[in-house]
Amino acid sequence: MEKNPETVDILAFGAHPDDVEIGAGGLIAKETSLGYKVGIIDLTMGEMGSRGTPEIRAEEAETASRILGAEWRMNLKMPDGGITADNENIMKVTRVIRTYRPKILLAPYWDDRHPDHIRTGQIVTEAHFKAGLRKLEPELKAFRPSIIIYYFLNRIESLSFVVDVSLHYEKKREAIGAHYSQFGEGGLKPLAVLGVKAPLQFIESRDRFYGAQIGVAYGEAFLVRTPVPLDDPMKTWGI
Numbered sequence: 001m002e003k004n005p006e007t008v009d010i011l012a013f014g015a016h017p018d019d020v021e022i023g024a025g026g027l028i029a030k031e032t033s034l035g036y037k038v039g040i041i042d043l044t045m046g047e048m049g050s051r052g053t054p055e056i057r058a059e060e061a062e063t064a065s066r067i068l069g070a071e072w073r074m075n076l077k078m079p080d081g082g083i084t085a086d087n088e089n090i091m092k093v094t095r096v097i098r099t100y101r102p103k104i105l106l107a108p109y110w111d112d113r114h115p116d117h118i119r120t121g122q123i124v125t126e127a128h129f130k131a132g133l134r135k136l137e138p139e140l141k142a143f144r145p146s147i148i149i150y151y152f153l154n155r156i157e158s159l160s161f162v163v164d165v166s167l168h169y170e171k172k173r174e175a176i177g178a179h180y181s182q183f184g185e186g187g188l189k190p191l192a193v194l195g196v197k198a199p200l201q202f203i204e205s206r207d208r209f210y211g212a213q214i215g216v217a218y219g220e221a222f223l224v225r226t227p228v229p230l231d232d233p234m235k236t237w238g239i
């Protein structure tokens with residue numbers, strides 16, 4: 001069967017145009033460098049941000065997505081600060097999942113201080129389930145990705161695994177830096193992002209901390225709701 005040219009291997013969802021960079025930028029850069037196709041979907045334009053306009057933020061998001069090697073980036077234009085996990089929004093995401101048929105979904109961890117992050121996690125979780133229901137809107141073929149991998153923004157309570165992103169950390173830094181209106185230097189006072197006044201240091205310290213947990217320079221932590229299969233513990237810990 002001919003493969004739909006639009007399909008991607010990984011679909012990464014964020015509430016705001018810098019979320020996926022912060023939580024999973026290293027993983028995305030790593031997977032695209034391995035040849036996997038990644039699409040990025042932001043639910044809002046980030047228009048409630050204290051700095052930057054939707055147009056500026058869209059340009060920054062596009063630059064960041066090129067740095068990470070993503071195939072494309074799309075915006076569903078839900079209201080920033082007012083995402084609701086209603087049926088209309090869940091179905092929008094369900095259709096996107098069925099169209100691009102990724103094996104893995106990335107979404108923000110559902111327990112976070114920002115309500116938009118919570119709702120985005122909820123919407124993707126429900127859309128993942130609905131995308132596999134054959135009798136629901138059957139004109140678009142049902143498809144359920146293998147797993148949702150949740151990334152962290154404000155809070156990490158428990159995690160399932162840490163991915164070594166050391167070799168791709170510079171790309172993560174660059175991609176976050178592309179969101180100049182949010183993280184800009186040049187005399188601009190850093191904004192409180194993720195509720196902290198020094199967001200870049202916060203993100204980097206956290207990634208160093210999780211890297212150290214697995215004995216590498218930089219790591220990103222993730223959560224999945226099923227046990228993580230391990231083929232051979234000797235391969236992981238025996239060498």
Ligand SMILES: [Zn+2]
Binds near residue numbers: 015016019114117153
């Ligand atoms: Zn956000």
